Amino acid sequence: MGLDILDILDIGMGNTIANEIVVSWQSIAIAWSDLSFASIANIANLDYLGTLAPFTIAAIGAVLLAEVVRDVYHYLEHQQQPMPSGHALHHKIYRPDLTCISLDAYKQAQWLNDVPEALVMIGLTGVVAIAAWLVGLSAAIYWGLSFGCLYSIGFLATAIARSQGYLIETDLTHKPGDLKTLPSNWFVNRTYHWRHHFDQGNAYYCSTVTMVDKILGSSLALKGKTIAITGASGTLGRALLAQLNQQGAKLVALTTSAGAEFDPALKNLKVLSWQPGAEADLLATLQTVDILIINHGINVYGDRDPLAIEKSYQVNTFSAWRLLELFLTTVTTSKHKATKEVWVNTSEAEVNPAFSPLYELSKRTLGDLITMRRLDAPCIIRKVILGPFKSNLNPVGVMSADFVAWGVVALAQRGFRNIIVTINPITLVAFPIKEFLQSLYFRLFTKTSSNPPQPGFMSGSGSNYPDPTAHIQSRSVLK
Ligand SMILES: [Zn+2]
Numbered sequence: 189m190g191l192d193i194l195d196i197l198d199i200g201m202g203n204t205i206a207n208e209i210v211v212s213w214q215s216i217a218i219a220w221s222d223l224s225f226a227s228i229a230n231i232a233n234l235d236y237l238g239t240l241a242p243f244t245i246a247a248i249g250a251v252l253l254a255e256v257v258r259d260v261y262h263y264l265e266h267q268q269q270p271m272p273s274g275h276a277l278h279h280k281i282y283r284p285d286l287t288c289i290s291l292d293a294y295k296q297a298q299w300l301n302d303v304p305e306a307l308v309m310i311g312l313t314g315v316v317a318i319a320a321w322l323v324g325l326s327a328a329i330y331w332g333l334s335f336g337c338l339y340s341i342g343f344l345a346t347a348i349a350r351s352q353g354y355l356i357e358t359d360l361t362h363k364p365g366d367l368k369t370l371p372s373n374w375f376v377n378r379t380y381h382w383r384h385h386f387d388q389g390n391a392y393y394c395s396t397v398t399m400v401d402k403i404l405g406s407s408l409a410l411k412g413k414t415i416a417i418t419g420a421s422g423t424l425g426r427a428l429l430a431q432l433n434q435q436g437a438k439l440v441a442l443t444t445s446a447g448a449e450f451d452p453a454l455k456n457l458k459v460l461s462w463q464p465g466a467e468a469d470l471l472a473t474l475q476t477v478d479i480l481i482i483n484h485g486i487n488v489y490g491d492r493d494p495l496a497i498e499k500s501y502q503v504n505t506f507s508a509w510r511l512l513e514l515f516l517t518t519v520t521t522s523k524h525k526a527t528k529e530v531w532v533n534t535s536e537a538e539v540n541p542a543f544s545p546l547y548e549l550s551k552r553t554l555g556d557l558i559t560m561r562r563l564d565a566p567c568i569i570r571k572v573i574l575g576p577f578k579s580n581l582n583p584v585g586v587m588s589a590d591f592v593a594w595g596v597v598a599l600a601q602r603g604f605r606n607i608i609v610t611i612n613p614i615t616l617v618a619f620p621i622k623e624f625l626q627s628l629y630f631r632l633f634t635k636t637s638s639n640p641p642q643p644g645f646m647s648g649s650g651s652n653y654p655d656p657t658a659h660i661q662s663r664s665v666l667k
Pocket residue numbers: 278362381385
């Protein structure tokens with residue numbers, strides 16, 4: 189439909205003024221809706237499908253390629269011994285609050301690190317654009333690809349300007365000051381990159397998009413981290429301890445089984461006994477822990493008496509929630525925001541039947557509480573959603589605990605906030621939808637407290653809570 193201003197004016201002739209206004213506005217609205225992307229392309233004498241679409245796709249692809257080149261180049265620099273001096277200097281010039289040790293060192297690091305990095309990006313994106321031209325791809329594609337080269341030239345220009353002192357303002361990921369936000373998931377923010385400088389240099393290589401870290405498994409470094417696991421003497425607990433040990437973590441096994449023995453091959457293992465209801469006694473330990481994995485649980489199977497209800501909710505829901513809250517009070521510094529995490533095993537029962545109704549009910553409540561607390565959490569909270577695996581709780585499970593533990597660790601290292609390991613495809617579809625909608629619902633109908641609890645609000649050996657396990661006679665399945 190053509191845009192003819194005379195037609196619009198004509199429609200209004202002979203009507204009352206009010207009608208004229210209404211009809212004219214309607215016509216203008218129709219004309220605007222007709223002024224689509226395609227018609228702009230026509231005005232500019234461009235063919236939308238034949239030219240603009242391939243140009244846009246090639247340009248976006250080329251920018252992504254430039255970022256991948258930068259991140260892979262960065263990764264390769266860290267694989268060399270010794271590290272190239274330009275990049276070593278980039279690492280040396282920042283203090284933990286990201287202020288620079290000196291302006292001269294900053295300018296030198298820009299010249300020796302950022303300029304060569306931008307040249308590599310320009311070189312490789314340029315080669316791809318020229319190759320597209322040489323093999324006879326359409327002009328739209330090779331011009332689109334050359335946009336990646338132009339994007340990289342932008343980084344070269346700012347690096348040269350900074351190295352010569354014309355531009356002092358640093359890039360977004362190196363701005364000085366306290367860390368205010370959590371490490372982001374898909375795009376690199378300050379907290380994400382801070383971890384590369386001060387948590388683990390052999391991880392968190394990405395600069396803008398986190399794709400390369402997700403592929404390399406370097407979105408989360410576990411080496412040297414202190415990791416505590418509840419339910420440590422259960423089947424999954426033991427398998428997780430073995431996997432995390434392989435990654436070089438220092439381990440704290442939290443178990444309710446007083447005499448539990450652990451694999452002597454586990455290095456750096458500390459065993460602590462605890463009981464649900466006395467979570468506050470773990471405060472001093474949790475203050476030294478980087479990652480808490482809340483993994484304990486109880487399954488009353490087909491029971492439905494009041495005691496079974498009490499046990500299921502106290503252990504699966506409230507004990508886990510209290511531990512979470514206690515751990516969150518230990519997130520007190522800028523560094524903690526970047527490095528502390530909680531992983532909560534809420535189970536596939538969040539979205540699927542577990543053929544144990546009280547297990548489902550108590551785990552679903554826990555899952556919903558975690559979804560709600562994630563909205564205000566001061567550190568990353570990951571959910572662990574597992575399908576049936578062979579264990580004391582479930583002797584007929586399909587997967588092995590070792591496979592499940594390997595999957596949990598591998599997905600955490602790839603940055604997954606919802607770690608799903610299952611053979612049930614319904615969970616893979618249903619869980620993300622449920623999590624998104626539930627989170628949206630909580631976001632719309634709840635609000636952040638203006639007076640959040642202070643650190644230590646749970647201290648006093650659970651004095652704020654009745655002893656939840658007073659009625660529990662047997663904890664034989666709680667590991
Ligand atoms: Zn840096």
